[in-house]
Amino acid sequence: MRTGDAENETDALERLRDIRSLLEELQKDPATLAAVREAIGNGIGWEAIAEAACLKPAAAKWRWQGTDADIAERHEAGRKRAARPSNVPTDLPGLSVGEAAARFGVSSQAIYLRITRGQLRAETVELADGRSYKRVFPDDSPAS
Known part of the structure; x- marks a missing residue:
């Protein structure tokens, strides 16, 4: 693919989106859940199931552990959490450490180091x- 070829770039991105969508649909497939339940029934542990699914054990359990109702409830709660706005107040004084890092073009760790060295004033609110x-x-x- 040539750099700057918008049509090829769009095609490649569309293919990536299609592949991701297909993977998501396969995860929803009842056959996947049936295979996981069969594996559990055969005494196979979550570590092995997670490895086979290219997930971490906690993620595999989150997706497939429990009854159909448990799984649906967990997934619905996850969607609700993802949809709600942040609960961090927006009217706090000054900048967050992340905002300060972006302003200075450094990492958050560098901001904490500057605070420790007395180069930046910070307070815990x-x-x-x-x-x-x-x-x-x-x-x-003070100027640094």
Whole structure:
């Protein structure tokens, strides 16, 4: 594929999307769940099942452990969690460590190091419900 060939790039991306969609449909296939249940019935452990499915054991259990109702409830709860907005307050003072890292073009670890060295001022803001957030105040900091 030539670089800059938009038609070929679009075709390649569409193929990738189609492959991913097919994989997702195969995961939903009752035959997959039946095979997992048969393996469990034959005494095969989650480690081996996960390896065969190219998953980690926790992911395999999340997808296939329990009754049909348990699985459906777990998947529905996961969809609801993914759809809701973040519960991190947006009206906190200063910047989050991640926002400060993006502003300075460095990693979060570099921001923490600058805080430790006194190059950046930071405070931990604690909310009434007990949650706490590290906030960085780059405008109040000594020049680095």
